[in-house]
Amino acid sequence: MILRPALLATLLATxxxxxxxxxxxxSAQQILDASPVADWRxxxxxxxxxxxxxxxxxxxxxxxGFAPAHVDNIRTLAREGFWDGTSIYRVQDxxxxxFGDADADDAAKARPxxxxxxxxxxxxxxxxxxLDFQVLxxxxxxxxxxxxxxxxxxxxxxxxxxxxxxxxxxxVGAGRNNEPDSSIGAELYVVxxxxxxxxxxxxxxxxxxxxxxxxxxxxxxxxxxxxxxxxPAQRTAIRAxxxxxxxxxxxxxxxxxxxxxxxxxxxxxEARRNRRDDFYKRPAGHIDLCNVPLPVRTAKR
Amino acid sequence: MILRPALLATLLATxxxxxxxxxxxxSAQQILDASPVADWRxxxxxxxxxxxxxxxxxxxxxxxGFAPAHVDNIRTLAREGFWDGTSIYRVQDxxxxxFGDADADDAAKARPxxxxxxxxxxxxxxxxxxLDFQVLxxxxxxxxxxxxxxxxxxxxxxxxxxxxxxxxxxxVGAGRNNEPDSSIGAELYVVxxxxxxxxxxxxxxxxxxxxxxxxxxxxxxxxxxxxxxxxPAQRTAIRAxxxxxxxxxxxxxxxxxxxxxxxxxxxxxEARRNRRDDFYKRPAGHIDLCNVPLPVRTAKR
Numbered sequence: 369m370i371l372r373p374a375l376l377a378t379l380l381a382t383x384x385x386x387x388x389x390x391x392x393x394x395s396a397q398q399i400l401d402a403s404p405v406a407d408w409r410x411x412x413x414x415x416x417x418x419x420x421x422x423x424x425x426x427x428x429x430x431x432x433g434f435a436p437a438h439v440d441n442i443r444t445l446a447r448e449g450f451w452d453g454t455s456i457y458r459v460q461d462x463x464x465x466x467f468g469d470a471d472a473d474d475a476a477k478a479r480p481x482x483x484x485x486x487x488x489x490x491x492x493x494x495x496x497x498x499l500d501f502q503v504l505x506x507x508x509x510x511x512x513x514x515x516x517x518x519x520x521x522x523x524x525x526x527x528x529x530x531x532x533x534x535x536x537x538x539x540v541g542a543g544r545n546n547e548p549d550s551s552i553g554a555e556l557y558v559v560x561x562x563x564x565x566x567x568x569x570x571x572x573x574x575x576x577x578x579x580x581x582x583x584x585x586x587x588x589x590x591x592x593x594x595x596x597x598x599x600p601a602q603r604t605a606i607r608a609x610x611x612x613x614x615x616x617x618x619x620x621x622x623x624x625x626x627x628x629x630x631x632x633x634x635x636x637x638e639a640r641r642n643r644r645d646d647f648y649k650r651p652a653g654h655i656d657l658c659n660v661p662l663p664v665r666t667a668k669r
Numbered sequence: 670m671i672l673r674p675a676l677l678a679t680l681l682a683t684x685x686x687x688x689x690x691x692x693x694x695x696s697a698q699q700i701l702d703a704s705p706v707a708d709w710r711x712x713x714x715x716x717x718x719x720x721x722x723x724x725x726x727x728x729x730x731x732x733x734g735f736a737p738a739h740v741d742n743i744r745t746l747a748r749e750g751f752w753d754g755t756s757i758y759r760v761q762d763x764x765x766x767x768f769g770d771a772d773a774d775d776a777a778k779a780r781p782x783x784x785x786x787x788x789x790x791x792x793x794x795x796x797x798x799x800l801d802f803q804v805l806x807x808x809x810x811x812x813x814x815x816x817x818x819x820x821x822x823x824x825x826x827x828x829x830x831x832x833x834x835x836x837x838x839x840x841v842g843a844g845r846n847n848e849p850d851s852s853i854g855a856e857l858y859v860v861x862x863x864x865x866x867x868x869x870x871x872x873x874x875x876x877x878x879x880x881x882x883x884x885x886x887x888x889x890x891x892x893x894x895x896x897x898x899x900x901p902a903q904r905t906a907i908r909a910x911x912x913x914x915x916x917x918x919x920x921x922x923x924x925x926x927x928x929x930x931x932x933x934x935x936x937x938x939e940a941r942r943n944r945r946d947d948f949y950k951r952p953a954g955h956i957d958l959c960n961v962p963l964p965v966r967t968a969k970r
Contacts, residue, residue, distance in 0.1 A: 459887075461882055461883045461886055461887075462838050462839075462882065462886065492950070492951075506810050507808055507810045508810070509807050509808045509809070509810075509955040509956075509957060510953055510955055510957070536863070537763050537862060537863045538763075546947040546948055548950050561838060561862070561863075561886075562837070562838045562862075562863060562864055562959050562960060563863055563957075563960075564960070565953070565957065565960070566941070566944060566949070566953045566956070566960070568953075569950075569951050570948075570949055570950055570951055581762055581763065582762045582889075582890040585762055585763070585862075585886075585890075586760075586762075586887055586888060586889050586890055587887060588883075588887050589883040589886075589887055640867070643867060646847040647847055647871075648867070648871055649793070649849055649870075649871055650793075650870050650871055652811055652866070652867045652869075654810040654811055655810075655867070656810060656811070656864075656866065656957075658863050659863060659864075659865070659866070659867070
């Protein structure tokens with residue numbers, strides 16, 4: 369191809385200008401404000417759990433793609449009202465809030481489990497095959513690869529062919545005893561501190577809080593070791609835990625989640641990896657998996 | 670050296686037995702319970718700050734090794750009672766709690782700064798030379814090297830010859846405006862969520878909370894953007910902020926900190942890198958800097 373002098377002159381004049389003027393930095397919020405509707409999704413009402421407290425509603429998106437048997441059991445327990453009148457009985461600083469039946473270990477007092485299964489497989493990880501995994505380019509010490517799948521922060525081991533959810537702030541896990549398959553999804557915990565990633569691949573993770581974290585994270589810490597409340601009067605009462613699909617449409621929380629496989633999400637991640645606003649003097653050029661925001665917004669009705 | 674047959678036989682018999690029986694796993698708590706007194710240190714009362722709230726005392730160890738000018742100013746402000754009667758005016762979920770003079774930006778209402786300096790250098794990092802730095806063997810995405818220095822979690826860039834404190838849970842930073850040298854140590858924040866390491870090398874860090882985090886982390890989140898409380902009645906009152914050295918001996922908190930240059934600390938880190946208790950089925954073989962516990966205990970009087 370032969371360039372005509374006039375065209376060459378134009379190219380030469382344009383190129384340095386382009387190099388000198390990168391696109392202006394947009395904050396994550398600015399990117400979100402300009403995002404197309406198609407980059408957002410509504411959580412499935414049959415995979416959305418409402419934890420109703422005196423102070424308000426905590427909304428949890430369940431992760432059937434990672435812990436299908438646990439999520440099935442949780443749906444059964446919610447439909448049967450298992451958690452209605454139970455409590456948050458453990459609040460440990462910089463770790464977790466835990467709720468369910470405080471008397472679960474006492475056969476004489478434990479709530480009936482109804483149609484829920486008493487034994488589930490230890491869903492610590494899943495086959496990586498068939499999972500649309502959006503890789504984060506940054507190094508991670510806990511996993512060979514990290515990224516996002518089904519809208520959740522996740523780890524992946526390409527050699528072992530396994531993937532799993534990562535214990536980030538707001539993630540919901542299924543409490544268990546020492547036996548790996550001792551969780552049934554009735555006792556749940558929510559991460560409220562520095563991400564305890566050492567738990568990855570050691571315990572089933574069943575979802576994440578998408579609204580109302582401040583109702584859990586600000587609870588007074590329990591006085592007993594590991595944040596337990598032995599005194600029932602000090603526990604936080606749970607009015608009900610319901611599946612969104614069983615709640616009348618008008619009473620549902622109208623939330624939308626940013627798709628992690630969208631261009632908007634990729635731009636948000638990059639805006640956070642390299643902050644070029646007036647405050648930051650040294651962009652990190654990096655982000656840790658659990659520092660990546662997973663944006664949630666209220667849908668316009 | 671020539672081995673006698675009998676000795677050789679003994680060695681051969683012993684070696685496999687040693688290899689088959691690694692020392693039994695000890696949890697971090699078991700290691701601490703058995704630790705020698707010499708592995709603990711008492712914080713310098715002139716570098717210890719008491720934040721006195723209605724609910725109790727928050728104890729902060731200052732970091733003169735990382736931010737000497739800020740720590741000097743903080744000492745001056747504490748001696749002059751600058752913070753007495755001020756408030757915690759910002760509580761942002763999964764980020765920070767901030768305290769000081771809520772009217773600092775209003776010249777008509779701002780508290781007098783007394784003998785404190787109005788302008789300080791931007792102490793974002795320090796010369797790595799002369800700093801005893803205990804390297805953590807694990808990869809970190811935010812810094813070329815991470816580890817511990819003066820008892821604080823820290824990053825280091827051997828090529829640049831710089832070191833800095835890391836924004837972990839409980840770390841205390843000096844709020845600033847957009848100008849890098851706009852902090853004077855009067856407005857302080859404490860990290861209460863997932864470690865915001867993107868702030869490393871971008872803002873002076875002046876210490877860390879060594880006792881009482883639950884008094885800050887459990888505060889109700891502020892209703893305004895970024896967790897601010899515009900309504901003064903909703904803020905948390907600060908009775909006083911005092912240097913331990915100005916408090917009568919009998920009223921001081923008797924705390925001891927595990928030395929990060931001790932054998933006990935190295936064992937605790939290893940016990941956390943590879944958990945081999947009955948609960949964990951897959952030891953991580955890794956730990957993130959901000960997941961490493963920095964043990965504190967009450968001294969026997």
